[in-house]
Structures are given as structure tokens and as C-alpha cells.
Amino acid sequence: MTIIKSITHSKSLLQQISGHQKLANDPELTDLLNSLSVELETITLAASQLLEEQASIQGSVISNTKPKMKSGCYIFADQKGFFCPHCYDNTGHKIPTKRMNSKLRVCPSCRSSIS
Ligand SMILES: [Zn+2]
Structure with a gap:
């Protein structure tokens, strides 16, 4: 201004x-x-x-730049992987989720289970 x-x-x-x-x-x-x-x-x-x-x-x-949802995670056009939606919404950080099994992913940062 x-x-x-x-x-x-x-x-x-x-x-x-x-x-x-x-x-x-x-x-x-x-x-x-x-x-x-x-x-x-x-x-x-x-x-x-x-x-x-x-x-x-x-x-x-x-x-x-709002991310797309896939399998309960966020995916980004410029970055490979599945990212925790809670961490991204709350802090803006892209935290890659860890795959536990074919139906479950876990965020190493906020510990949410994403299925
Ligand atoms: Zn998280």
C-alpha cells in the first residue's frame, strides 16, 4: 500500500x-x-x-496450488509422494506419509492414520 x-x-x-x-x-x-x-x-x-x-x-x-486428494493424502503436481493433509493444512509443511499396509498410511509427524 x-x-x-x-x-x-x-x-x-x-x-x-x-x-x-x-x-x-x-x-x-x-x-x-x-x-x-x-x-x-x-x-x-x-x-x-x-x-x-x-x-x-x-x-x-x-x-x-491447493493440493489434490488421493487415498486420503495430498498429492502435489511438483512433488512425488503422498503427504499428510493435517500437517499441510495446519502448518503448511509437506510431510510424506509412511505406508503401513495396502490400506493404511501413517503420518510420522502428527501420527494420524490415513486410510
Ligand atoms: Zn501429519
């Missing part, structure tokens, strides 16, 4: 300059300041749109 802060600060600086006595009789400077103020409005709009886009991209990245 620092970009919005900078823009807000720029606007208040511009206001201080615009309110300056020396400018009162200088139409050329007043024109320039008006143009600058219009540009700042454009930047404000562009910045808030960018921030919104960024937020929605981040949201979709998170939902895309």
Missing part, C-alpha cells in the same frame, strides 16, 4: 504548492499545476486498478 501513500502525499504537496501566494498571479504555473493534478488522478486510478489485479492474481495462485 506504500504506492497509495506516496500518491496521497504527492497530492497534499501539490495542494500546498497550489495554495502558495506567489502562484496567484502566474497563470502559466497554475496551468502546469492543474495538469499535474490531472496526471496524479490518472496515476491514482491506475495504481488502485493494479493493486486490485494483483490481489486477484494472488488469490487465484493460492487456489491453483
Whole structure:
């Protein structure tokens, strides 16, 4: 959000300059300041749109990386193996489960049985 802060600060600086006595009789400077103020409005709009886009991209990245379920475990596209869903949901760590038999897996970290 620092970009919005900078823009807000720029606007208040511009206001201080615009309110300056020396400018009162200088139409050329007043024109320039008006143009600058219009540009700042454009930047404000562009910045808030960018921030919104960024937020929605981040949201979709998170939902895309949500792991798939297989045999009660999480599987990941970029990593082989079956991982404990409890550990991943609670801590974000990928803990590979250990196979006990054909129907049962156990997490070595939280000790859950996954079948
Ligand atoms: Zn676990």
C-alpha cells in the first residue's frame, strides 16, 4: 500500500504548492499545476486498478496450488509422494506419509492414520 501513500502525499504537496501566494498571479504555473493534478488522478486510478489485479492474481495462485486428494493424502503436481493433509493444512509443511499396509498410511509427524 506504500504506492497509495506516496500518491496521497504527492497530492497534499501539490495542494500546498497550489495554495502558495506567489502562484496567484502566474497563470502559466497554475496551468502546469492543474495538469499535474490531472496526471496524479490518472496515476491514482491506475495504481488502485493494479493493486486490485494483483490481489486477484494472488488469490487465484493460492487456489491453483491447493493440493489434490488421493487415498486420503495430498498429492502435489511438483512433488512425488503422498503427504499428510493435517500437517499441510495446519502448518503448511509437506510431510510424506509412511505406508503401513495396502490400506493404511501413517503420518510420522502428527501420527494420524490415513486410510
Ligand atoms: Zn501429519
